[in-house]
Amino acid sequence: MISDKLQQADVDPEKDYHLKGDIRRILEGLESDLNHSGLVEEELETLPSDHPVSDLIEAVEVWESSGHEDFENGIQAALTALDDLYELALENEWYSVASYSLLKSMEYREELSGFDPTTEFGEVLDFLHTRFYGKSDVHLGELRTHVQKMLENLETMEDDNISSLLDLVEDRATQQRKNKNYTSERDYLEYQLTIKNQLEEDVFSEQSRMIESYEDEFEQKKSAKSAIKASILERAVVTCQAYLPDEKENTWRLKIRELNKEAIEEMPRRAEEVDISEDVSRIVNQFKQSKKESSSWEALAMLLYSPVGQGDFEKALEIAGEHPAANMLPRHVISGQGDSVGYEPGFGQEEEKAPSSYIPGMEVSNHVLAVALHQLIDENKLFEADFYNVLSLIPGVSIQDEAFLTDALINLFEGRYAESIHIAIPRLESITANVYQEVGKAVTKNQGTVYRQKGLGGLFGLIEEDIDLNFGKYLQYRYTNTSGHNLRNEVAHGQLKYSAANFTQASTIIFDTLRVGARINAEYREV
16 A cells, blocks of 8 residues: 555655555556556545645546546646655655656656656756765666656757766766676666767767677676576677677677587586577567567566466476386485485375476576576566566565565666575565465464464465466475475575576576466456
C-alpha cells in the first residue's frame, strides 16, 4: 500500500524508491485497459485526502475514465499534482520520487498538443546535476531515462541545456570509468557521441575511449570464462567497427575465434559441442516482441511464466528410458568440496535419482537464460526498474522480502554478484512460503504436537505436486537436492566457490525467486 511506503519514506528517505514503485504501479494500472477501480479506491481510503499522491491518482483516474476528454480535472490537475509532489519530495529528500515526478510530468506534457516538454529540461538538468555529483541519490537507470528523453528532443533544446547535458554525461562517463563500470561508461560515451554529432564537433576522443573501455573490461575479466570474454570482444567489434583500426579489428576477430573454441570445452558436462546461440536468440526475440506489444516489465513477467532456464525433467526421463544403461547403477554423490553428501539409487530401486542427462541439461538451460538476460540488459532492452515493477505486483511479498531483493538487484546491476547471491538466496524460501500463505495454501507440517513451516525442499514439493512437475524438480535439483547443485545449502554453509559467484548465478537466482512468486499466484488465483 502507498500509505505504508509513505510512512517508510518518512522514517528512511533513502528507501523512497519503494514509494516511487507503488505510485508508478498504480498509475500504470490506471493507464492500462484493465479495471483497477477497486485497487484505486482501497489506496485512496488509506491516504490523506489533501496529499499530492491522492490528487495525482484521482486526476489520472478522471483523465483515463473520461477518455482523455476532461482536461481541467484530468491531465491539468495531474500536472499540478506532479509539481506539488516534486516539491514535497525535494523537501523530504525523496529523490527517487522527485525524479519520477519529473519524468511523468514530461511524459504527460508530450501527449498534449501545445505543450513543449523541452521547457522542463532546465529544471530537470538542475536536479540531475545536484543529485548525481558525489554520492548518487537516484538510481542510475533513472538518470539514463532522463538523458534519453532529452536526446529525443535534442534538435529543439536550447544551447545552454545541450551544454549542460553534455557536461552531465561526460562527468558520469568519467565516474563510471573510475569505478570500473565499463558497460555503464560506454552508455554515457554513446550519449556523448550523439550530442557531439548533433553539434558537429570532433568525436575522436570519445571513439578512442570507447575502444579503451572494451579493452579495459576484457583485462578486468581475464580470469572469467572464455564465453564471457568472447562476448566482450564481439560487442566491441559491432559497436566500434565504423572507427576501429583494421589491425585491431583483425586481432580481436582472431581472439574471438580462439575464445569460442575454448568456450566449447568449458561448457557444462556434454559429450557433444553445444551451440546456444539459437536458444539465446529465441528468448531475446520473444522478449523484444512482447516489449513491442506491451512494455519491458510486462515482457519480463511473460518470461517468468515460460519454461526457459529450467531444463526438462520429463524429457530427461524419456531419454533415460531409451538409454537405460547409463541410469541403471546407483551413484555415490560427492560435493564440489570433496564431501560425501548422498547416495543416489539406480532406476528400479527405491527412491528417485535424476536421469544422467538432467543436471547437465539444467546447467545449459541456466546458462542460456543468463546469456539472454545479459544481452537484453546490455542492449538497454531490460532495466533494473522492470524487476522492481514485477516484484511489487506479486501479492504476498513482504516489505522485508521487497527490501532485501531490491538490494540484491542493485548489487546485480552494479556487478557485485557475490553480495547479490548471498542477499537473494534466503528470500527464495521466504517468498515461496509467504506467497503460498497469501493464496490460502498451508505451508506447515506436523512434528509431533508442534506445527512448523515446511523446509524449502518441502515447499518445492508442493510446487511439483500442484503447479508443474518440471518446475518443481528444477527448483529441487538446483537449490535443495544433494545430488543436484544444492545451491541454497552451498551458500548457507559457506561452500560456494568465489569463482561461481558470477552473473549467471546471481541473475538466475533472482529470476527464479520472482518466477516462484508469480507462478504460485497465477496457479491459485485462477482456481
